[in-house]
Amino acid sequence: MSSSIQGARSRSEKNSLRAPSPRIGEKIVISLLFLASAISVGVTIAIVISLFAPLPGFFDYVSPWEFLTGTLWAPSFLDSSFGVLPLVAGTLQVVFYALLIGVPLGLGAAIYLSEYASTRVRKTIKPILEVLEGLPTVATGLFAVFWFKPLIQELTPWLEWTSPFSIGVAGITVGIIIIPLIASVSDDAMRSVPVALREGAYALGASKMRVAVKVVLPAAISGIVASFVLGASRAIGETMVVLLVAGGGSPQLKIGFTEPAGAMTAFIASRATGEIATGTIDYYSIFAVGSLLFVMTLTMNMIAIFFVSKFREVYD
Amino acid sequence: MEQAAKNEVFSLKDMSVHYGSSLAVDSVNLPIYENEITALIGPSGCGKSTVLRSLNRMNDLIPSAKVGGEVLYHGQDMYGSDVDPVQVRKVIGMVFQKPNPFPKSIYDNIAFGPQTLGMKGNMDEIVEGALKQAALWDDVKDRLKDNAFGMSGGQQQRLCIARAIAVKPDVILMDEPCSALDPISTFKIEDLMMELKKDYTIVIVTHNMQQAARVADRTAFFTVDTSRGEGSRVGTLVEHDETTKIFSNPSDERTLDYVTGKFG
Numbered sequence: 283m284s285s286s287i288q289g290a291r292s293r294s295e296k297n298s299l300r301a302p303s304p305r306i307g308e309k310i311v312i313s314l315l316f317l318a319s320a321i322s323v324g325v326t327i328a329i330v331i332s333l334f335a336p337l338p339g340f341f342d343y344v345s346p347w348e349f350l351t352g353t354l355w356a357p358s359f360l361d362s363s364f365g366v367l368p369l370v371a372g373t374l375q376v377v378f379y380a381l382l383i384g385v386p387l388g389l390g391a392a393i394y395l396s397e398y399a400s401t402r403v404r405k406t407i408k409p410i411l412e413v414l415e416g417l418p419t420v421a422t423g424l425f426a427v428f429w430f431k432p433l434i435q436e437l438t439p440w441l442e443w444t445s446p447f448s449i450g451v452a453g454i455t456v457g458i459i460i461i462p463l464i465a466s467v468s469d470d471a472m473r474s475v476p477v478a479l480r481e482g483a484y485a486l487g488a489s490k491m492r493v494a495v496k497v498v499l500p501a502a503i504s505g506i507v508a509s510f511v512l513g514a515s516r517a518i519g520e521t522m523v524v525l526l527v528a529g530g531g532s533p534q535l536k537i538g539f540t541e542p543a544g545a546m547t548a549f550i551a552s553r554a555t556g557e558i559a560t561g562t563i564d565y566y567s568i569f570a571v572g573s574l575l576f577v578m579t580l581t582m583n584m585i586a587i588f589f590v591s592k593f594r595e596v597y598d
Numbered sequence: 599m600e601q602a603a604k605n606e607v608f609s610l611k612d613m614s615v616h617y618g619s620s621l622a623v624d625s626v627n628l629p630i631y632e633n634e635i636t637a638l639i640g641p642s643g644c645g646k647s648t649v650l651r652s653l654n655r656m657n658d659l660i661p662s663a664k665v666g667g668e669v670l671y672h673g674q675d676m677y678g679s680d681v682d683p684v685q686v687r688k689v690i691g692m693v694f695q696k697p698n699p700f701p702k703s704i705y706d707n708i709a710f711g712p713q714t715l716g717m718k719g720n721m722d723e724i725v726e727g728a729l730k731q732a733a734l735w736d737d738v739k740d741r742l743k744d745n746a747f748g749m750s751g752g753q754q755q756r757l758c759i760a761r762a763i764a765v766k767p768d769v770i771l772m773d774e775p776c777s778a779l780d781p782i783s784t785f786k787i788e789d790l791m792m793e794l795k796k797d798y799t800i801v802i803v804t805h806n807m808q809q810a811a812r813v814a815d816r817t818a819f820f821t822v823d824t825s826r827g828e829g830s831r832v833g834t835l836v837e838h839d840e841t842t843k844i845f846s847n848p849s850d851e852r853t854l855d856y857v858t859g860k861f862g
Contacts, residue, residue, distance in 0.1 A: 481656065481694060482698040485762070486714055487765065501701055
């Protein structure tokens, strides 16, 4: 059947280099794919613009200097004050405690998975880690409020537990949330270090620990630092846990494990309800805090990129 | 009988290697003598690399690999329950097919081994000594702090040899050390091997028969045995002897076919 069709084609048809059809379907698919990527970029740009657009309105009320250096955050007081430092301090404390927990445990898990675990153990643990990564943080927050915080309180009777809220417990909870993220990304980075490098070190009589710490870790440092940055970004952005565990916070700048504290995200989440009137200082303050959050995350990512390019051990 | 007086560093007695349930190499009986270069040659898949990697327990890194028979090192069973593979590799170094320097400075590459072993002495001198022994010192003495990846392939491989001898091993195993190198770099490494055998025992796996003929004192010829049933490919040792004999007057016809280029 097909041979008869072939035979029917004239010689000039056979030698033609033109496409037999305009391939419209392929062109449509390409445009759809382009549209998909354009939408994600476009929406991101729109978000950034909408975040920064209301800023002039805010700075009509409050000077940038007062905003960035003030130590009293009291937007709803009669004599309102818009010093953002108490919120920044809350966020940074969350990041600090989160990394304090997340980095050693996450990296430890990654070293174990990549260098020590048998294939069977790895194949069991890795999917569990990835499921934990996707756990809704509001659930983790509830766990922290009703089980984790009382437990820590019991274990540390020497601390002054005067408030029902604690920024320290919030930070540690966020730390637990980012363990799977750090472990999974670091593990991938360490496993992509060529076997030949490990063998070179083993052949010199290096123990597993030494190969992991002195050869694999430095070779994978860019991916490992990336995992820390991802973890820190996640900690900066985490909202529910901070809101539930650390509370709304006090307007004053306070630093301490057992203190209640508001973080930047928690403030936005508690304020930005549908009831807020546009054009009020309340409304503007949300965008001011949001913009600062964006700038902080961006700066941190840039520092990380610089760090990675400077200390990376290139092995290809 | 001059050989009888020679010291046997390794004695492989009816040695075999399994990967999982499949037999990779079977019944190897091979002595390896001190301060000699022993070449393992043969076609692909004949198990010569597998045998080499079992001499410093590098096969331990593959969980399914299992060594049977006996591998004696100076009379001691290398696979005995009281033997620590890390300790084994401290005295039996290895150079790999593809140069695999660490992504660190030239200096740190050499210093890694001695630091691992906690060797006493001035590290600068240890590094200089190893680089001189590997005939690399003059090439790199002005750029010891540079990354090793900036070197040519041949220099990288000599760096790997320098790294191996910096820990003062007893034996150096070389797994096709020149297969990724150009002819000039290859000759430099061969010169170096001739120099090194005064102090070390060397076992080299090579695909290059001329190389075996040039450098090796003794040569062992392996081949693939396909006669054991459908689809089975088991590496076996055909014969081993002085290199001149293997290449001029081997006792097995398969060896003659291989070294004269009739197959392989």
